[in-house]
Amino acid sequence: xxxxxxxxxxxxxxxxxxxxxxxxxxxxxxxxxxxxxxxxxxxxxxxxxxxxxxxxxxxxxxxxxxxxxxxxxxxxxxxxxxxxxxxxxxxxxxxxxxxxxxxxxxxxxxxxxxxxxxxxxxxxxxxxxxxxxxxxxxxxxxxxxxxxxxxxxxxxxxxxxxxxxxxxxxxxxxxxxxxxxxxxxxxxxxxxxxxxxxxxxxxxxxxxxxxxxxxxxxxxxxxxxxxxxxxxxxxxxxxxxxxxxxxxxxxxxxxxxxxxxxxxxxxxxxxxxxxxxxxxxxxxxxxxxxxxxxxxxxxxxxxxxxxxxxxxxxxxxxxxxxxxxxxxxxxxxxxxxxxxxxxxxxxxxxxxxxxxxxxxxxxxxxxxxxxxxxxxxxxxxxxxxxxxxxxxxxxxxxxxxx
Numbered sequence: 001x002x003x004x005x006x007x008x009x010x011x012x013x014x015x016x017x018x019x020x021x022x023x024x025x026x027x028x029x030x031x032x033x034x035x036x037x038x039x040x041x042x043x044x045x046x047x048x049x050x051x052x053x054x055x056x057x058x059x060x061x062x063x064x065x066x067x068x069x070x071x072x073x074x075x076x077x078x079x080x081x082x083x084x085x086x087x088x089x090x091x092x093x094x095x096x097x098x099x100x101x102x103x104x105x106x107x108x109x110x111x112x113x114x115x116x117x118x119x120x121x122x123x124x125x126x127x128x129x130x131x132x133x134x135x136x137x138x139x140x141x142x143x144x145x146x147x148x149x150x151x152x153x154x155x156x157x158x159x160x161x162x163x164x165x166x167x168x169x170x171x172x173x174x175x176x177x178x179x180x181x182x183x184x185x186x187x188x189x190x191x192x193x194x195x196x197x198x199x200x201x202x203x204x205x206x207x208x209x210x211x212x213x214x215x216x217x218x219x220x221x222x223x224x225x226x227x228x229x230x231x232x233x234x235x236x237x238x239x240x241x242x243x244x245x246x247x248x249x250x251x252x253x254x255x256x257x258x259x260x261x262x263x264x265x266x267x268x269x270x271x272x273x274x275x276x277x278x279x280x281x282x283x284x285x286x287x288x289x290x291x292x293x294x295x296x297x298x299x300x301x302x303x304x305x306x307x308x309x310x311x312x313x314x315x316x317x318x319x320x321x322x323x324x325x326x327x328x329x330x331x332x333x334x335x336x337x338x339x340x341x342x343x344x345x346x347x348x349x350x351x352x353x354x355x356x357x358x359x360x361x362x363x364x365x366x367x368x369x370x371x372x373x374x375x376x377x378x379x380x381x382x383x384x385x386x387x388x389x390x391x392x393x394x395x396x397x398x399x400x401x402x
Contacts, residue, residue, distance in 0.1 A: 142215020212330020
């Protein structure tokens, strides 16, 4: 045979062709069966709520831009959802809105409850009357009485009163909030855990000013049947913080911080193999980026009234002011975000008690108390100590007269 000629093709047998056809059909049936079979149950479901939307712009920031709170929250929510879906595929992500629409507060809660979600994350931006206010904070359901908790809850709950039927929700009715707080108590531990993880990520990985974890009566966290956290990304009324949160880079940083906090939370409470195996170091370049120190927004200057809180007590009986108490440990800050000086934190059971100042004069202690009450801590009161032991106030006053 001529080596340059084409070798003859092997003969085609009908039987072998039939077997090949049968094999192909079987393979297609198997593929179709797997594609259209019962869906795999997700390991968990998270609902991501982009605050405001549609006719409700949220807060308007400094007024320098057309961008408002509703635009920033939607962008960060979408980016956070994309991180989760890409890197933890066995988590089901549900969004309360994906465009410029206006789901009511009851709608948002209904979406979360109907989805039988394991977690609700509601994303917002803060505002204040002074442009110096700065920083990120996270809120869980609770009877927060501080000026900050009441202010922010009032802002975010305002949308409920635009509806024809607020469904019996009355933020001024203490019985309403006591009942809702008791209902949410079973989820409080997990809510606090995620909130604290979020604040850690904001502070340590994105260089945000940490305003801490607080408890407040938000509608979406109050009526949801799952652990839930409402996040305030920062103050749009602060020009530098508004510029950061409007930028694509800033939104990438904040959403990746939310993703990392969620990932760590989910790995602890759910069987998420993908959460353990995915996101190798080389794929996390964007979420791991940190701000350089020069990009951090400086802390607000200490207000003049801080001088009232200075001084030490060397007397037998000393008076101090209990400014706040809460389940989570967080910095004690003013509404503008300035750290209050001379704070002593004492943990009693699951509650952290925050004491400020120390003086041997009851009159001076009352002055400190009144100053704190005027500046955002309406529940501040005087406490007395003999050495390291707290004693009743009446006993301390008697000892002071002797």
